[in-house]
Amino acid sequence: MQSRFSRLFSLAALKSGLFWRTFLLLGVLTTLSMSAWVYMISVVQREPQVQQISAQVISVVTITHAALTHSAPELRRELLFELVSNEGIRIFTLEDDDEVEPPPDNALMPEIEALVKAKLGPHTRFSSSVNGMPGFWVSFNIGEDSYWLMLERERLRGLTGIQWLGWAGVVSVLSLLGAAAISSLINRPLARLTSATRDVAEGRRPDPLPEKGPAEIAQANRSFNQMVEDLAQVESDRAVILAGISHDLRTPLARMGLEVEMANLSPEARDGIQSDIAQMDAIIGQFLDYAKPTEASSFVNVDIAALLQETANETARLPDVKITTHIDERAHVLGNGTDLKRVLNNLVENARRYGKTPGTDVTEIDMRCDVKGMGAFKRVMIEVQDHGAGVPDEQIAQLLKPFTRLDAARSQANGAGLGLAIVDRVLQRHGAELTVKNRDGGGLVFQITMKAL
Incomplete structure (x- = not known):
């Protein structure tokens, strides 16, 4: 016989349960929806983000170029200090021996470069680090002199891939928790019904199931409660019937036993008849034991x-x-x-x-x-x-x-x-x-x- 305990605690049975199936389906649906949403948002915001960053770079370079061009030479040092302290903008002379790293490698950079060069000129250079100093570097010229303008990366940074992944992860976890709650809510009435069915199978009478909730669940619980009542009534009727049969059969058996004792029979015949009567009485007792609740x-x-x-x-x-x-x-x-x-x-x-x-x-x-x-x-x-x-x-x-x-x-x-x-x-x-x-x-x-x- 298969073990009820092993069936109850079997991991395979747990994984194949309705809760996990519902949770898995909702989880897959949520994940696909989140992926589609992230992709759509990234596509929709791509062009505005490129335009915004490009406009900001062009504006900062143009204003800085104009400020340096029209300022008195003796005031330029003070102007540069003010740009660093207030705007986070640094200006350095561009040298031929500068150690220049390539610009940031992301999907937006090629489009940003194209828009900036269209406004500032094709000679504009970009870098992610100059002489070991990280930042967003853009070159510009004043006359015959070339300069580097460095912006802090935070000023130009949108949502990075890791940030997108983080937000998507948070939303996914919340969605999965919601899926677990929904699955549990759906599974709870069926779990109660399963437990009650197991009680009936093991000979116990379960507590009545609540006849409320969705129409289908309420109807199923109502039918199950009625079935339990009918089974209990059948069990009771069977016990009453068998008790009546026992009484009706044992009375003539007792009379037969008395008549055998009083009859003029040989010892062999008397012993045989008494053995048959005892066997019939034992059979009646077995029926009562089997039907006894x-x-x-x-x-x-x-x-x-x-x-x-x-x-x-x-x-x-x-x-x-x-x-x-x-x-x-x-x-x-x-x-x-x-x-x-x-x-x-x-x-x-x-x-x-x-x-x-x-x-x-x-x-x-x-x-x-x-x-x-x-x-x-x-x-x-x-x-x-x-x-x-x-x-x-x-x-x-x-x-x-x-x-x-x-x-x-x-x-x-x-x-x-x-x-x-x-x-x-x-x-x-x-x-x-x-x-x-x-x-x-x-x-x-x-x-x-x-x-x-």
Whole structure:
């Protein structure tokens, strides 16, 4: 049997969930929208940004050229100092041996150069660094003399690629957070429905789902609540019907038993009839055990170790059974003690009937109980093993189905074929996991995993 716990915590199941699919689709849509938006903005603002930077460079060079040309020679030093201190503009003489770096390598620079040279002349030079001093450098001439004009890069800088990427990253993160919130909002009603469905599958009655929200969700929840009510009613009706059948059948059976005792019959005939009556009474009891509801609200702290030891002591008194035990006394679970005792008795009885050691009339049963894990992952592991012939692997799943017997050898036993079905049904109601497999060396292993207290 597949593990419910492994299915619940499986990473693959998590990644394939509706939340992650919705989040991924919204994330992809948001990313594509952001990319298109950034591209459109960069294209739309490209020409205005080129025009703005070019106009600023042309204006600064023209004004500086005019100021230096028309100022008195003795005032030029003061003018240059004022340009540096107030405008961040520096003027240097252009020398042939200047170490000149190429202009900034970006998509706007070629267009800026073209516009500036169209206004200032084709001899205008550009540089990103002169003599190791970084900046935005533009050359101009006054008469026969050539000069460098340096502007601070911050004055001409628009949004760089890194800045665009940063802003796009911020917006993308906010968009993804919004996508996660939307996905969670969409997924929450379905998650509640999934959890409630799991409760029904494990034999528990879930709390009613809220019948509000979008019309489709409200209608689905309303239908599910109605289904739960109908199932509960069917379960109740079945219990009432089976109880009535039990009463109606056991009364004539008791009368038949009394008449057999009073009848003038041979001992062989009397024993045979009484055996048949006892078998019919046992079958009725199995039907009632299978249909009996178990409410989780009635669960209490059960000393499963004590139940196992009690079952082992009772089994050890049988003449045809040899039982060995290894029981951890710390084993406690939340459940119904009577139902769990019935589970243990059914497993031991199944082993006693079908697990006889080949070549002998003795059944060897190994009973083991261990407590494993810690905290929320603490589990009680119970194993009941026999040393019989086992069953074919492909038929193991059939063992837990009601009214099922696998071969003629098993059909010799009395009963309706509900023993293991009762075990599986009770364990499902306790949220436990039952695993059935063949034992190495022969026989069957019944392994029960329950949450420990």
